[in-house]
Amino acid sequence: MKTMYLVAAFAPLLGAILAGFFGRSIGRIPSALITITLVAVSAVASVMTLMDVMAGNSFNGALYQWAQVGEIKFEVGFLIDSITAMMMVVVSSVSLCVHVYTMGYMEDDDGYQRFFAYISLFTFSMMMLVMSNNFLQLFFGWEAVGLVSYLLIGFWYTRPTAIFANMKAFLVNRVGDFGFALGIGMIVYHTGSLDYVEVFAALPDLVGKTVQILPGEAWAVLTLTAILLFVGAMGKSAQFPLHVWLPDSMEGPTPISALIHAATMVTAGIFMVARMSPIFELSDVALSVVMVIGGITSLSMGLLGIIQYDIKRVVAYSTLSQLGLMTIALGASAYHAAIFHLMTHAFFKALLFLAAGSVIIGMHHDQDLRHMGGLAKKMPITWLTCLLATLSSVGTPFFSGFYSKDSIIEAVHHANLPGAGFAYFVVVAGVLITSLYSWRMYFLAFHGAPRWHLAKHDDHHGEGHVPHESPAVVTVPLMLLAIPSVIIGAYTIEPMVIGDFFKDAIMVLPQHPAIASFRAEFHGVFGMVAHAPFTLPFWLMIAGLVIAWWGSLAQPSLGPSLRRALKPIVSLMENKYFLDAFNEKVLAAGARLIGKGLWKAGDQGIIDGVAVNGSARTIGWLASLVRHLQTGFIYDYAIAMIVGVAILLYWFVPIANR
Secondary structure, three states, X not given: XXXXXXXXXXXXXXXXXXXXXXXXXXXXXXXXXHHHHXXXXXXXXXXXXXXXXXXXXXXXXXXXXXXXXXXXXXXXXXXXXXXXHHHHHXXXXXXXXXXXXXXXXXXXXXXXXXXXXXXXXXXXXXXXXXXXXXXXXXXXXXXXXXXXXXXXXXXXXXXXHHHHHHHHHHHHHHHHHHHHHHHHHHHHHHHOOOEHHHHHHHHHHHOOOEEEEEOOEEXXXXXXXXXXXXXXXXXXXXOOOXXXXXXXXXXXXXXXXXXXXXXXXXXXXXXXXXXXXXXXXXXXXXXXXXXXXXXXXXXXXXXXXXXXXXXXXXXXXXXHHHHHHHHHHXXXXXXXXXXXXXXXXXXXXXXXXXXXXXHHHHXXXXXXXXXOOOHHHHOHHHHHHHHHHHHXXXXXXXXXXXXXXXXXHHHHHXXXXXXXXXXXXXXXXXXXXXXXXXXXXXXXXXXXXXXXXXXOOHHHHHHHOOOOOOOHHHHHHHHHHHHHHHHHHHHHHHHHHHOOOOHHHOOOOOOOOHHHHHHHXXXXXXXXXXXXXXXXXXXXXXXXXXXXXXXXXXXXXXXXXXXXXXHHHHHHHHOHHHHHHHHHHHHHHXXXXXXXXXXXXXXXXXXXXXXXXXXXXXXXXXXXXXXXXXXXXXXXHHXXXXXXXXXXXXXXXXXXXX
């Protein structure tokens, strides 16, 4: 099976090389077909790997040793177990759908081959991240997905907004990655290894050990390590306050919005925390931090989704809210439920993004929900698939999202860590908020009176500006993603959450009862569905549907009226809680001010003024003194020679002979 692992990981890299370096030579369509074929090969290899793991097999070993420093080995290796195999299938299958979709969405773009090269390279980077068996390779994949996301968000590099967005994403992720690197450094320092298995085996020896960050301030080593690792997850998985890059990343093409925000980059942090469960389980403080940060992110970002009119930004804020939900589950030690929701979310969120992209194509690249309406008749396939994704997203019984979201809600209800009460309030309130912004987007886009005449491109298209269904290369991926969005939750909840599918891949200590309590109350898939109408989340979901329908269709003037009535709150939300302004005017401006001070005082004052120009001035001053001795008259030189000889005689002739 080692060959199969290599094929799964490196087939997308081969596609990226061929499309990137030889794309102009081989042409647009061949470049697309080559990358799609190789990602399909990776997906097939991933499915075969999952089947092999389900048969009871696993793998952990080094493939290549890059270097060795003392006892620390820097290796490339794979750890293939249940969580890895599941992530491989999710990443490769969603990526395959995105690759096919790209053929239609980017059809007229000049950077066609370059885009295929980027998304294939992104897939390779993510595969290396999830398949790694050591922290070095994990960090390589971690940084690689960050680099490629920078290239993809700024793909349309002639747009100033795209350049600003990709630089913002890059810099914010560097903040998180700095903490992540420090966490890995702590692990290497205290365990002497980068290998997961060796590190996890050494953890019991670190219990009770402390380290002083400041004199007199002792921190538990495991707590500090876990929090530093989570700082990395906060950047990649866009958790408050390092979430600010994700909404702006909508400047990239829609296919990469789906790839980054559904199954890959933003879920890397969730996967990492679950993989590092042996570390996090040994620190209740770290788990509480994770849970509270997730709660803040889920609630605050979900509220922002309610006021958006850009269809892609609604889905982006939905992603942020759902990532917060997964993070809450991680903090409650319900890792199984978090990974389960990661999987279901990957499919229905990718479907939502791609459906939004299909709407944008049909609307001649207008993204404003206020210019849509009545699209259900013009775009029936897009309408139906988006409806299915929305039903799954809001947690409708029988749909995949229902099982995963309900699992998290019930598990968090049984959590006993500090902050669990706040987290439970957030996950319950989040049901109403998610339902409200999801159905609002759906109703504004697909139902009600057509508002196409308001579209910004109307003047260019005239009477011919009528929405149309997208081509098959766009709609087929939508139909394929709709299948798991509906059914995969029911088929996988028992093995993944209730059963032992994850076995030793995830560790939960007995003193953290959240997932165990949920398992004890689980009465099967149909039992969950039958019990749903008797729960508060179900009726909150219905309430969100009714409110969205009333405000979008029955009383469309309600929304603007509420905006005027709640102007201060709406202003706060429209400015995204002023976090961007704080970052730009305080943090960024402060950094520039410090840099300017160091430049003026350090570079110009000390280095240029003292070290460089100061030394030059000193030499000049000495030269001006010595210059007076160089008169050009021979008798001055003769006198100097006589005086010099006299001094030498006085110095060297013994005193006794004087």
